[in-house]
Amino acid sequence: MKKQFWFIVGSQFLYGPDVLDIVAARAAEMAEKMNASGILPGEIVYKATVKTDAEITQCMKDANYDDNCLGVISWCHTFSPSKMWIHGFDLLRKPYCHLATQYNRKIPNEEIDMDFMNLNQAAHGDREHGFIGARMHLPRKVIAGYWQDKEVLEELGAWMRAAIGYDFSRKLRIVRFGDNMRDVAVTEGDKVEAQIKLGWQVDYWPVGHLVEVMNSVTDEEVEAQYQSYLDRYELDTDNIASVKYQAREEVAMRKILDREGAKAFINTFQDLYGMEQLPGIASQNMMADGYGYGGEGDWKVSGMTAIMKAMAEGLEGGTVFMEDYTYDLEPGNEVSLGAHMLEVCPSMAADKPKIQVHHLGIGDRKDPARLVFEGKAGPGIVVSLIDMGGRMRMIIQDIEVIKPILEMPNLPVARVMWKPAPDLLTGVRCWIHAGGAHHTVLSTAVTAEMMKDWCEIMQIECVHITKDTTVEEFKKELFYNDIAWKLKNL
Numbered sequence: 001m002k003k004q005f006w007f008i009v010g011s012q013f014l015y016g017p018d019v020l021d022i023v024a025a026r027a028a029e030m031a032e033k034m035n036a037s038g039i040l041p042g043e044i045v046y047k048a049t050v051k052t053d054a055e056i057t058q059c060m061k062d063a064n065y066d067d068n069c070l071g072v073i074s075w076c077h078t079f080s081p082s083k084m085w086i087h088g089f090d091l092l093r094k095p096y097c098h099l100a101t102q103y104n105r106k107i108p109n110e111e112i113d114m115d116f117m118n119l120n121q122a123a124h125g126d127r128e129h130g131f132i133g134a135r136m137h138l139p140r141k142v143i144a145g146y147w148q149d150k151e152v153l154e155e156l157g158a159w160m161r162a163a164i165g166y167d168f169s170r171k172l173r174i175v176r177f178g179d180n181m182r183d184v185a186v187t188e189g190d191k192v193e194a195q196i197k198l199g200w201q202v203d204y205w206p207v208g209h210l211v212e213v214m215n216s217v218t219d220e221e222v223e224a225q226y227q228s229y230l231d232r233y234e235l236d237t238d239n240i241a242s243v244k245y246q247a248r249e250e251v252a253m254r255k256i257l258d259r260e261g262a263k264a265f266i267n268t269f270q271d272l273y274g275m276e277q278l279p280g281i282a283s284q285n286m287m288a289d290g291y292g293y294g295g296e297g298d299w300k301v302s303g304m305t306a307i308m309k310a311m312a313e314g315l316e317g318g319t320v321f322m323e324d325y326t327y328d329l330e331p332g333n334e335v336s337l338g339a340h341m342l343e344v345c346p347s348m349a350a351d352k353p354k355i356q357v358h359h360l361g362i363g364d365r366k367d368p369a370r371l372v373f374e375g376k377a378g379p380g381i382v383v384s385l386i387d388m389g390g391r392m393r394m395i396i397q398d399i400e401v402i403k404p405i406l407e408m409p410n411l412p413v414a415r416v417m418w419k420p421a422p423d424l425l426t427g428v429r430c431w432i433h434a435g436g437a438h439h440t441v442l443s444t445a446v447t448a449e450m451m452k453d454w455c456e457i458m459q460i461e462c463v464h465i466t467k468d469t470t471v472e473e474f475k476k477e478l479f480y481n482d483i484a485w486k487l488k489n490l
């Protein structure tokens with residue numbers, strides 16, 4: 001079933017039944033036409049024209065308990081006194097968007113009289129409606145503009161994708177095969193806080209259990225998984241045994257994740273007890289199918305990868321677990337090179353990825369098979385979710401993924417090269433001031449707007465490094481945010 005978003009239109013009994021009939025008919029027409037635009041990732045369902053406290057309250061209660069309803073969009077065609085919205089908004093637990101629009105685009109010169117004004121007074125009604133949202137501090141998206149305009153529909157679509165991410169987040173389970181890499185700080189975090197705020201259940205499963213399941217995987221299962229690699233990727237190695245070992249790891253990891261209803265996982269090269277290889281193509285191929293992954297025990301980046309993949313469904317571009325590795329500091333043309341020791345998702349690949357086997361110096365295991373490719377160019381973002389102690393902070397940075405400026409023939413892993421906004425050095429300074437991790441989710445599908453909407457829904461801090469960011473202003477924003485979030489958490 002397509003994700004549904006309820007369209008609830010505010011009014012009152014003051015204008016008589018004829019006006020209410022027109023409002024209801026137009027609202028239904030608007031929902032139908034917005035759905036027909038093909039821009040929205042979900043379906044708008046016109047639910048009701050509400051006139052009383054009781055109606056609104058019932059509507060919000062129904063929205064809360066309908067699992068197919070991912071969010072509520074409200075609008076006031078006429079005036080709708082906001083005291084009657086208080087009880088309903090107080091109960092609402094779904095993402096909320098206020099669409100400040102108007103049925104007619106133009107003011108009709110001849111036709112306009114006081115009847116027209118009473119019927120078409122969104123400018124009036126949406127202000128009263130907006131006040132109560134502000135007064136109650138509702139997390140919300142406010143969109144203003146004509147409802148048939150592409151920009152308005154795209155903004156609505158971005159919010160819908162954030163709401164899809166919220167729904168996914170509340171149900172997310174993350175399997176940890178092993179713990180955090182020893183001594184590393186930024187990949188740590190409060191898992192209970194993450195479950196309260198984001199909904200994630202983050203649980204440990206012993207590596208010994210994974211090995212047990214790997215040992216129970218049949219040769220037929222390994223062969224089928226191996227064949228699926230050949231269907232998707234280009235074989236560029238003679239070491240078939242290594243590739244098949246990865247296939248065995250993947251089948252086992254999928255069995256455990258699917259059994260637990262989990263859509264994300266982590267592992268660490270420090271805890272591969274009983275395993276011959278660090279999963280490479282195994283993790284990469286799972287990411288290609290929407291699973292989130294984090295290296296070195298980084299469950300936060302794993303969760304975010306899975307959520308952003310869900311938000312990106314149906315969009316062009318890739319969404320991948322990434323790590324800032326090294327810079328090219330040619331003055332005026334500074335770029336960042338990202339990769340990982342193995343695990344970059346092939347959704348970013350410019351061409352068909354190659355299956356290769358190389359030595360891996362870290363982890364003291366056998367040579368693992370992995371996918372090697374170049375990242376596809378295009379505008380995108382990198383995001384990092386960090387635990388500030390008492391609150392989560394999301395850092396978003398605009399980037400431009402470029403075709404790598406070098407061939408790097410001896411680099412045995414997938415590689416992505418990009419220019420961060422506003423420029424590499426300013427961007428790095430801002431990123432470091434904010435505490436952003438070396439692990440990120442890089443996406444050329446999900447936009448900064450979607451991520452900001454997601455943070456608003458989740459009620460977590462969000463900072464965004466753009467082409468206009470300066471270090472001085474950004475530091476002030478971080479300082480003010482610190483104070484604001486301390487007050488907010490009182």
Ligand code: MN
Pocket residue numbers: 295296323340439
């Ligand atoms: Mn790493």
